[in-house]
Amino acid sequence: MSSPILQVNNVIKDFTVGGGFGKPENFRALQGISFDIHAGKTLALVGESGCGKSTCARLMTKVYPATEGEILFNGRNINEITSRKEILEYRGKVQMVFQDPFGSLNPTHTIEHHLTRPLKIHKQIKHASELPKRLAELLNMVELAPDTLKKFPHELSGGQRQRVNLARALAVGAQVILADEPTSMLDVSIRLGVLNLMQRMKKDLGIGFLYITHDLATAHYIAEETAVMYKGQIVEWGDTQSILSNPQHPYTKLLISAVPDPDLPFGKLVQSEPNYSNDADLIRQRCSTIQTETEQVGHNHFVKQWDSAA
Numbered sequence: 606m607s608s609p610i611l612q613v614n615n616v617i618k619d620f621t622v623g624g625g626f627g628k629p630e631n632f633r634a635l636q637g638i639s640f641d642i643h644a645g646k647t648l649a650l651v652g653e654s655g656c657g658k659s660t661c662a663r664l665m666t667k668v669y670p671a672t673e674g675e676i677l678f679n680g681r682n683i684n685e686i687t688s689r690k691e692i693l694e695y696r697g698k699v700q701m702v703f704q705d706p707f708g709s710l711n712p713t714h715t716i717e718h719h720l721t722r723p724l725k726i727h728k729q730i731k732h733a734s735e736l737p738k739r740l741a742e743l744l745n746m747v748e749l750a751p752d753t754l755k756k757f758p759h760e761l762s763g764g765q766r767q768r769v770n771l772a773r774a775l776a777v778g779a780q781v782i783l784a785d786e787p788t789s790m791l792d793v794s795i796r797l798g799v800l801n802l803m804q805r806m807k808k809d810l811g812i813g814f815l816y817i818t819h820d821l822a823t824a825h826y827i828a829e830e831t832a833v834m835y836k837g838q839i840v841e842w843g844d845t846q847s848i849l850s851n852p853q854h855p856y857t858k859l860l861i862s863a864v865p866d867p868d869l870p871f872g873k874l875v876q877s878e879p880n881y882s883n884d885a886d887l888i889r890q891r892c893s894t895i896q897t898e899t900e901q902v903g904h905n906h907f908v909k910q911w912d913s914a915a
């Protein structure tokens with residue numbers, strides 16, 4: 606495989622919580638996270654609410670620094686990116702797309718404005734005369750009609766708005782897109798279209814994606830590799846296909862058992878395994894302990910150990 610664009614190496618993130626009237630306490634949101642993002646590939650980061658998925662993305666976009674560990678962009682530690690100019694450049698190359706497609710668009714501006722501004726700020730066009738052609742290319746790429754430029758965000762559907770957000774990431778020159786639950790607020794019927802678009806951006810433009818989700822079924826659809834996260838740890842990672850057809854970690858099995866679709870590759874598995882959902886509390890308890898030992902299960906399939914005695 607090619608060398609990764611972004612590498613997250615053993616990252617720990619502590620937050621100080623409380624204060625006010627209480628004593629401030631340290632909360633460790635990430636317990637030593639590692640993963641790589643490659644050009645033209647998608648890594649799905651899957652886990653339940655609060656496990657630390659968005660914290661990973663925020664560290665990767667330099668919202669705040671890691672407490673320990675390092676994040677490398679094309680081999681360079683992102684902590685070394687400090688000048689305003691370099692941070693702007695970096696944020697252009699590593700873009701976030703959020704869950705709420707409306708929240709990140711300004712209701713008072715047209716789509717044309719939303720796409721023109723980043724093209725200018727991030728110097729993606731050399732001359733103003735290139736603008737119409739570049740705008741047309743962007744809309745074409747995300748499959749929006751040319752007249753979308755004159756519209757305002759409220760005149761678009763959720764799926765169309767998410768397409769604008771993806772076009773905007775391209776407009777700033779993104780090489781990596783960190784997509785934080787990008788389809789979870791969309792109707793099931795239009796979800797697939799946005800996922801297909803992300804697939805095409807990956808294949809045709811070589812964009813590397815981090816796809817954050819709690820939904821294993823869409824991870825299966827879009828991601829070559831998956832990392833399953835629980836309470837600040839990645840408990841199982843590797844080829845998506847291998848993880849879904851041969852899950853090892855109790856928490857991965859719990860997640861899989863929560864997907865009722867028998868047509869997915871793990872449909873049979875869910876039927877043959879004991880009903881994990883019934884033992885959810887026990888499984889969560891067993892998986893909470895911080896583990897350092899890793900077992901290799903397949904060519905590209907690894908699993909953290911868990912507390913089998915609890």
Ligand SMILES: Nc1ncnc2c1ncn2[C@@H]1O[C@H](COP(=O)(O)OP(=O)(O)OP(=O)(O)O)[C@@H](O)[C@H]1O
Binds near residue numbers: 621655661
């Ligand atoms: N700035 C912060 N200060 C204190 N605690 C934080 C901060 N940001 C996140 N946390 C805590 O870190 C943990 C992980 O949060 P994070 O937002 O990364 O979860 P998530 O996996 O993205 O969840 P969701 O699926 O609900 O978006 C949570 O317990 C959260 O309360």
Ligand SMILES: [Mg+2]
Binds near residue numbers: 659660785
């Ligand atoms: Mg989140």
